[in-house]
Amino acid sequence: MMLYSFAKTVVKSIFKPLYRIEVIGRENFPSTGGVLLCSNHISNLDPPVVGITCPRPVCFMAKEELFNAPILKSLLPGLKAFPVKRGMSDRGALRTGLALLKDGEVLGLFPEGTRSKTGQLGKGMAGAGFFALRSEAAVVPCAVIGSYIPLRKTKVVYGKPIDFTKLKEEKVSAEEATEKIMDEIRKLIETHQR
Structure with a gap:
């Protein structure tokens, strides 16, 4: 936790x-x-x-390859990140994510699974919906808006938690749950883009 707090302070500054x-x-x-x-x-x-903008520490899933990089492999665990195998259902990563949520932690996901090459919102993968349906966690949509050009404004928008009660009752699929999350992220982008 000390490394996380130190890194957050430095990066924020x-x-x-x-x-x-x-x-x-x-x-x-x-x-x-x-x-x-x-x-x-x-x-x-x-x-x-x-x-750095989230009010609480965030545990991110990070692609497994990063944990093989010389410096990152010792840094990432201290920054609350854990590995996920991309392009397949990684049961270990899913179990880790559910355990973190059950323990009251914040699990950070990028449902698209990879960076958007165009800046447009892509299709979300089923993993986000899986966590939303299988846990009791609050689901908070977030939108990063901007182009990371120095001295140009970048906005980070946190939406209200999404109510999944009805979707859980209807026993929707993980894909449908992810679509709901992506819709809420899309609304945040459209509302705050200007």
Whole structure:
């Protein structure tokens, strides 16, 4: 936790003025309990930017390859990240994510699974819906809006938690649950883009 707090302070001191980061909707973020935080993905800078603007520490799933990189493999666990195998159903990562949510942690996901090459919101993968349906966690949509051009404004918008009660009762699929999450992220982008 000490490494996380230190890294957050350092990154915030650099990124906040450099990208003129404006945070909207922080009051929508639950102060306690498990939270599934789902954001669009426009840049490799999204994880640190979401991490420094979120009111609580975030555990991110990160592609397994990063844990094989010399420096990152010792840093990432201290930054609350855990590995996921991309392109397949990684049961270990799913179990880890559910356990974190059950323990009242914040699990950060980029449902698109990879960065958008165009900046447009892509299709979400079923993993986000799986966590939303299988846990009691609050599901918070998040939108990162901007182009990470130094001294141009970047906005990070946190929406109100999505109510999944009805969808759980209707026993919707993980894909349908993910679509609901992506719709809410899309609305945040459309509302705050200007």
